[in-house]
Amino acid sequence: MVGRSHLLSWHRVALVALLVALAALAFTALRGPQWFQRVFYPLDHVDAIASSAARHRVNPYLVAAVINEESGFDPQARSRAGAVGLMQLMPATADELRLRSIVDSGVVATSDLTDPAVNIEYGTAYLRFLIERYHEVEIALAAYNAGLRNADAWAAQGGDIRDAITFPETRHFVVRVVRAKERYEQLYPGVFE
CATH class of the missing domain: 1.10.530.10 (Lysozyme)
Incomplete structure (x- = not known):
């Protein structure tokens, strides 16, 4: 059971990291440097x-x-x-x-x-x-x-x-x-x- 719990925690960490990265990308697309915003x-x-x-x-x-x-x-x-x-x-x-x-x-x-x-x-x-x-x-x-x-x-x-x-x-x-x-x-x- 310890192994499965440990595995699930890594999935949660990966999911949170992905969500943070997507939020940072969205923020940069809207408020980042103009050259970056122009990509979007x-x-x-x-x-x-x-x-x-x-x-x-x-x-x-x-x-x-x-x-x-x-x-x-x-x-x-x-x-x-x-x-x-x-x-x-x-x-x-x-x-x-x-x-x-x-x-x-x-x-x-x-x-x-x-x-x-x-x-x-x-x-x-x-x-x-x-x-x-x-x-x-x-x-x-x-x-x-x-x-x-x-x-x-x-x-x-x-x-x-x-x-x-x-x-x-x-x-x-x-x-x-x-x-x-x-x-x-x-x-x-x-x-x-």
Whole structure:
């Protein structure tokens, strides 16, 4: 029995050490040196983000935050549900944006959602559409993640949207994107000017 008890204590020590290391990593990612924080908040495709954000009147730091959360800036990212590219757009959503002329075919001549500039244009246009529909960024983000029908139901409840969201994944998405937008503003001041 002594051996087993001794073994279990080492497992506990290892678990505590792992938790401490993860907490230290998380703290460093949020409050450590800027170069280290930028590992967790990378920024690429600045020109495409800036031009699409200006064209659609969306905060470019919000666009960067959505990209980081959705794909980690991987233009080839694909979800199990079929979402594609940097901003994880569903092809049907992109088709709808094009059919409604929300995305100008003169600006984007292709619908290749793995092309960073194309994906950013469609994703930013969709964000603008959602922000105009809901008049609140957090509800727009919930709709971006979980769809219009779900966001409509949550928005109809009134109050804090975070409390109304019934999907933990969507609630976490909204919180992480809002937090990431703030981090991008702090880490990359003036980069979109």
